[in-house]
């Protein structure tokens with residue numbers, strides 16, 4: 001299975017087992033803020049509420065519990081991640097990204113500049129600044145926005 005975060009090495013899509021899975025299983029730690037961001041996106045994509053909860057820095061979760069993260073992940077059809085910019089200064093990281101999700105026949109683009117903190121050799125998400133959200137209609141015969149190469153009706157709109 002291709003990793004949902006659509007990371008590439010040498011132009012080839014990385015396999016989930018070589019990308020976010022070892023992070024989700026707790027076998028390795030994230031080395032960069034971008035890696036953590038990608039693994040959180042993949043966790044949202046796959047509905048791994050516990051991982052999303054664990055990687056949200058304590059003190060920034062509000063009243064949300066694991067079930068809330070799980071429900072949020074399961075209720076959203078994520079389809080594509082674009083990393084626009086990422087940088088790290090000491091224990092702080094910033095990642096700007098666009099994450100796309102589908103609701104009925106509409107493609108929503110979540111554009112966020114997220115903040116991350118490195119604590120005890122582990123990266124965590126803290127909070128983010130949302131940019132204006134964009135919504136566009138998906139036509140069933142158009143290429144699927146996830147860039148699978150399939151028509152939308154054979155892919156995420158199936």
Ligand SMILES: [Zn+2]
Pocket residue numbers: 003004005006007016019020021038039042
């Ligand atoms: Zn990945």
Ligand SMILES: [Zn+2]
Pocket residue numbers: 079144145146147148152155156157
């Ligand atoms: Zn698709």
